Amino acid sequence: MARVVRRKRVLGPIASRNSGRGRTTLEWQESLCQAGQEYADKHSLPMKFVQGDAFSPKSGDHVLKCDHAVALHACGDLHVRLIQHAVNARTAAVSISPCCYHLINDEYYMPLSSIAKASHLKLDKDNLKLPLQESVTAGQSVRSKRFVEVSFRLGFDSLLRDRLGIASYVPVPSIQKSLLGEGFERFCIWAAKIKGITLPEGIDYHGFLAHGEERFFLVEQMETVRTIFRRPLELWLVLDRVLFLKEQGYEVSLGEFCERELTPRNVLIQGKLAQ
Numbered sequence: 584m585a586r587v588v589r590r591k592r593v594l595g596p597i598a599s600r601n602s603g604r605g606r607t608t609l610e611w612q613e614s615l616c617q618a619g620q621e622y623a624d625k626h627s628l629p630m631k632f633v634q635g636d637a638f639s640p641k642s643g644d645h646v647l648k649c650d651h652a653v654a655l656h657a658c659g660d661l662h663v664r665l666i667q668h669a670v671n672a673r674t675a676a677v678s679i680s681p682c683c684y685h686l687i688n689d690e691y692y693m694p695l696s697s698i699a700k701a702s703h704l705k706l707d708k709d710n711l712k713l714p715l716q717e718s719v720t721a722g723q724s725v726r727s728k729r730f731v732e733v734s735f736r737l738g739f740d741s742l743l744r745d746r747l748g749i750a751s752y753v754p755v756p757s758i759q760k761s762l763l764g765e766g767f768e769r770f771c772i773w774a775a776k777i778k779g780i781t782l783p784e785g786i787d788y789h790g791f792l793a794h795g796e797e798r799f800f801l802v803e804q805m806e807t808v809r810t811i812f813r814r815p816l817e818l819w820l821v822l823d824r825v826l827f828l829k830e831q832g833y834e835v836s837l838g839e840f841c842e843r844e845l846t847p848r849n850v851l852i853q854g855k856l857a858q
């Protein structure tokens with residue numbers, strides 16, 4: 584099982600060290616390229632960091648002479664583009680750990696494999712976000728902060744509907760988490776000020792907060808239904824990549840490179856061009 588590499592300049596060095604072969608890393612941010620190159624030079628690793636746009640027509644040139652294309656947590660279209668370049672260049676090996684399936688240029692998901700193309704499933708960006716909306720890595724404190732914040736927001740919404748007859752949800756911008764500690768009444772005063780709403784006298788803050796908490800649990804139950812589809816949807820997307828590689832003559836294995844508690848984006852697709 585591979586160690587999860589979080590720092591962007593570390594994936595290339597590990598691959599380079601393990602294989603003993605040279606690596607070219609394509610990265611958009613100049614500062615990351617510089618930091619990566621300094622690290623590689625310092626440790627005498629045969630690596631070259633190239634600043635560039637993976638979506639530019641010339642980006643495929645980097646894959647032409649490469650024997651192993653690797654992308655760890657490259658978002659949406661980025662890893663799809665790498666798969667397409669690798670397939671076009673008949674690259675001997677491909678290792679991909681996909682993430683952020685919703686970061687695509689098209690309005691809807693464009694399947695890669697012929698089987699997925701024949702499917703009636705039409706996925707928009709909101710649908711594609713679903714696999715990422717899980718909190719297996721969130722601890723108890725994050726969960727209880729979410730309970731407080733969402734209950735406050737829903738309680739404020741109940742207040743506006745009940746006391747001011749506002750029929751639709753009024754979105755309140757993100758809040759400094761420290762303000763939540765000052766209580767529901769302070770939150771309502773803050774939110775009303777930001778939205779230019781004058782609150783009436785004699786508000787039963789306690790009652791509206793209780794209502795917000797009740798609604799929180801209802802929202803959680805609705806979320807549970809969505810939850811059931813998270814991993815199956817992610818696997819559908821992953822299998823689309825797997826099938827595409829197979830259609831293009833690759834032997835493909837599918838596995839997990841770390842525990843889900845470390846990162847739920849733990850799928851690893853490995854393709855080897857069949858001889």
Ligand SMILES: C[S@@+](CC[C@H](N)C(=O)[O-])C[C@H]1O[C@@H](n2cnc3c(N)ncnc32)[C@H](O)[C@@H]1O
Nearest residue numbers: 588589590591610611612635636637638655656
């Ligand atoms: C999620 S990070 C990759 C994570 C990294 N592999 C790791 O293990 O930590 C995505 C990276 O892609 C880079 N990036 C985004 N768009 C790009 C583009 N069009 N061309 C090249 N690099 C891009 C970002 O700057 C970022 O460093």
